Structures are given as structure tokens and as C-alpha cells.
Amino acid sequence: MRKSLHLLLTCLLTLGIFNAGAQSAPQKSEEKALAETPQVVFQTTLGDLRIALFPDRAPVTVDNFLHYVDSGFYNGVIFHRIVPGFVVQGGGFDQEYQQKNTRAPIANESNNGLRNLRGTLSMARTNDPNSATAQFFINLKDNPQLDYRPMQQGYAVFGKLVSGLDVIDAMAKQPQGDHRGVFENAPNTSIVIERAYRYHPEKEQKAEVKPAPAKAKEQ
DSSP states (O other): OHHHHHHHHHHHHHHHHHHHHHHHHHHHHHHHHHHHSOEEEEEETTEEEEEEEOTTTOHHHHHHHHHHHHTTTTTTOBOOEEETTTEEEESSBOTTSOBOOOOOOOOOOOOSSOOOOTTEEEEOOOSSTTOOOSOEEEESSOOGGGSOBTTBOOOOEEEEEEEOHHHHHHHHTSOBOSOOGGGTTSBSSOOBEEEEEEOOHHHHHHHHOOOOOOOOOOO
């Protein structure tokens, strides 16, 4: 009897170990995928946004976006359009609300299987599907009406927030009303991207480790 109970417990424990391993595998896989994909940090006046990009799904869009990041184009630009319950949009205007000169428009890559879900990053454009340049938006909620559909071009998703959902939610709560016309959805106090740069985990970790203070020499 005892031998049977011992065998049963051994089987259950073994099964539990394998189940635990199966549950943790997806998390490790996701962490590995994030480490291998390019990431960008926006340091804003309300907090940092870290974005993972999808060059395998939107190669033209990601290459275009990284060009703007690497050239310093986004440093000092504002989030000029914030619609609570919809999107926060930026990337095109400086703090004087002057539009910045951009590169040529890029091809629309909305038909890439990615959806405009909460926290995803997409390219802003005009009614012309192939008119996107530097402006982007981040979805505050799931916006399926912006997705690609047969006979209808959508808005190209090319990244998602790794961290910063609380920051975009804070953006949506900022008072508005001081501006009119095309900037009627701009916050009264500008939300500025102070710096945009590529995120490198190894460099970030080294920066967090501060050297111990040197000991004073004994007299």
C-alpha cells in the first residue's frame, strides 16, 4: 500500500514539474523575442515609453521610424493630438507647433497581420494610404476600425509598448481646451519627447550599476 502511494506521489510531483515548465516556457520565449527585436525609448515630460518594433512584419515602416530616431528628429517634438479613449499622436511638430520637414512618404504596410490593439504603435497618415512620414500614434484601446480589411487600407502597426501604458493613460487625462483648429486635441501643457534613442539592455543594465565609493586612505 505504502509503495503504491509513494509511486502515485512521485508521478504527481513529476507531472507538476513538467506542467510548471510548460507554463514558464512561453514567458521565456517572449523575453527572448523582445531581446532580439529592436527597441526604442521615448523620454517624455510625463515619463518614459519603451517600444518593441516588428521589422519582420513591417520592414519599411520600422526602417523609416529608426531613421528618424537615429537622426535625432524626434528630440523636442510634442504629442499634439490626444483623444481620450482613442489614441495619442505625435512625431510631427515642435514645441512652437511648427511642422518639421520630413523624409519622403512610405508605402502602407497595414496588411501585415498586426492589429491596432491597446498599446500598439501605428503610423499616422492622411486619406492617402501611402502618405505616412514621421507621425505615429499609440492606441489607448483596441481600435479594430483602424485595421486592414479587404478593399480597405488600414493603419500600419509596427510596434508595441513594452512599458509605459501608465504614461499614455496619464497623457489622456491632461487638460485640453486652450488650442483651436487642428490642435484642438493638444494638451494645454505640452507633452514633449525630450529624447528618443535605441534601447540596448546591456548598456542600460551597466548604467544602473553604480561603482562603490572609494574608501578614504588611512592616515
